[in-house]
Amino acid sequence: MKSFTRARGQAVREQSRRTLRLVRSRAHRFPSLARGRERGTGYLADDVPAPGGIRLQLNALQALCRQAFAVRLAAIVVGAPFAMTNATGGLPRYAVLAAAVLGVMGSYAMLRDWDRFGPRLLAHPTLMGLDLTFGAVLLLTASPASPLAYATVCTPLLSGLLYGWRGAGVFTGFQLTVLLMVFRAWEHRPGAGSNTLLIAGFCVGAGIIGVTLRNLLFRFGTAGQALAEATSRLAVAEAVESERARLAREMHDSVAKTLYGLALAADALAASADGADPGELERQATVVADAARLAAAESRALLSDLRRHTDLTEPDIDLLPELGSMTADFEARTDIAPVVRHRGARPVLPSTAAHHVLAIVSEALENARRHAGASAVTVELDLSANQFSLLVRDDGVGLPTPTTPAALATWTRSGHFGLLGMTERAACVGGLVTLARPREGGTEVRLTLPLPSVALPAPPTSQEEAAHA
Template sequence: MCRQVFGFRLAMIALAAPAALLNAGPGLGVRLVGAAVVVTFMTSYVLFRDWERFGPLLLRHPTLLAADTLLASLLLVSAGPDTTLAYVSVCTPLLAGILYGWRGAAVFASAQSLILLLVHATLEGGSHIGPAERLLLPGICVITGAWGSTLRNLMLRFGTATQALAAVKARLAVTEAVGAERARLAREMHDSVAKTLHGVALAADGLAHLAGSADMDPARVRQQADLVSRAARRAAAESRELLADLRRESDPAHATDVLTELAARTADFTARTALPATYHRTGTDAGPPPLLPPAVARQLLTIATEAMENAHRHAAATHVDVRAGVDGDLLRISVHDDGRGLPPDTTLEHLRRSGHFGLVGMVERATSVGARIDIGRGGHPRGTEILVELPLAAVTLTPPTTP
């Protein structure tokens, strides 16, 4: 706002400078008026162009505005109060109100009004000017001074409100970040370590039952003990993977081939659960598999793994069909089982309230990486299909070229 005031001053000084020079007395008078024109014009130009740099100097030293007022008064005496320089005098109380508050506005408005009255009184022919015309500009100076002080108060209050709003937004952002991190940790624990440890507990219960039976079969005991051992090692590996994921950022140098990893997880699922699961590479793109950042790949693989585990634990399925591939610019991953399917009235809110966070976690994971997820029967006559579609343009990493 102060820059705009100085821009207005520049225009008014430029318009009134010729009249001031023409009306100045020869010799010393012309030099003084010319110097005043140059100083006031350059001062206004500097403050207009670099207000952020020189504005604080004017704010700390009101005497600089007082000196500028005296130079402008010299021009006003030379050019006359009926020129555009009269409007320059109106700018001074406005600036004083904005910069120094109501006290500065009162001082500079009074001084500028007194200067205008003296100019009217001392100019030749001033007696022919009516009282209303003489008091018009001084009255405007008082009004602009009050207006400047009011604007200052409004801007200070707006600045205080803006700072308070920024502080509230910062606190909300921190709270949201903490909540998102807690939700992410809950998903990771639910989808990896918690389920694996539950499997360890079930296997250990089975081992205890076999060991305590009268017709204990050593081969069955060894098989169950091996299952407990493998499940415990898997839980330890998942814990290490989770801790490593919490400590590292996505590193393009460690990109993940999602399709190959998904095929390996499908085969591991069949070996662990004895539920037949087949993997098929689909899509129209027969090129090399896409390389994704570790964070994105982890979310997609966890969704697929969770879908297979749900088919084993809850769906009473006899077969799981996993399909993945690139179709155009989309990476599609589909996990379909031939189980009982979801109840018709199932909603995410109902699942969240009842404590079933598996499907809720899938949706949250897909949303976190910008993927779209569909949960339902799809085009199949029975069962459940989890379909994830991820646009590759924003996440695919370029494979490093070998020299």
């Protein structure tokens, strides 16, 4: 069964591709199909060319054609008895019977298996002329007031849907000629003229409607394709811009800071070169070497992160051990011992969110040391059922200006990208970073992160722990 379904799907796709090629190749039979709007010729000269990706439009066009064949099939089935009753015996009756059977078979075949027979109708417009001939035989033997008259309306509609203005004009003209012959044959019956005129008007209107629907479908296809291409280009541009911003944040939070420390260590080594004892020089050189190795390791880690594929199955991260390691290293480098407090549940976050939270804490600690001149830093964590809160507070000099978006833009233009990186990291995980200067002085960096889908363990009692513990 699976192999049959697969083979059937391949056959349908092949028929769709063949139909697409046939629609595009109509130019050699009906040149208007390959031409856009011609200036000065008006709307009736416009046959919209098939766009490059019209699979959806072809499906809609096929559905319309199948509905037209369904109406035509019903009209022939209902009107064929009228034609058989009016036909004389012998050869005329057999001709009417053959035309009715062939008309029913053709309409049912198109309705039942368009994917198989539709491409042949597209490739050979003469088949539509043969269908028109069968309808003419039936209509000549039946009156214009019979249901067969309404079956004739389907021919201009189908020719407009399939072949455009040229095809609709040709087959509508043939259909009007047939109606004129029918009128000549039935003009002695009362009401034949009005019925024929009514059906003729329907034929002209059906041809116009068919071409209009065809052009609208292809216009929508072209517009949809252009919109999809523009959306794709915009998505690529946004992805590139997002990756550039992420790379800038990672460079700032890792390699740039290490290189800055390396430069300070090198300056200290140069300053102590004259008159310093060998032990001090060796210590300074060791600091420089360690900083250089750290910068190389961070560069390799950054490159590895750029090349690796995203792993959606990474385990959640407990922030407390990570913060303990981070603040212990910070204390060893700066002699500032941050204090970590947490309330509520244990702060276990998804790996992506935890990575951004740790980077924000690291940036806040560096700002407290480098720019604020702080001597004490406190990190507070609070994880509830639907929100994670982080507060980093120091006792430094505080922010020099109000923390407005304009001030943030000014700091960024002056080369201070850390605050911008924190706000971008928070936005990446749906959070918000706010900066404040409390009344007692210093700086507060607050991160609020909604976590509605995080399952929380049972909350422990409130505790306070030193970062180096």
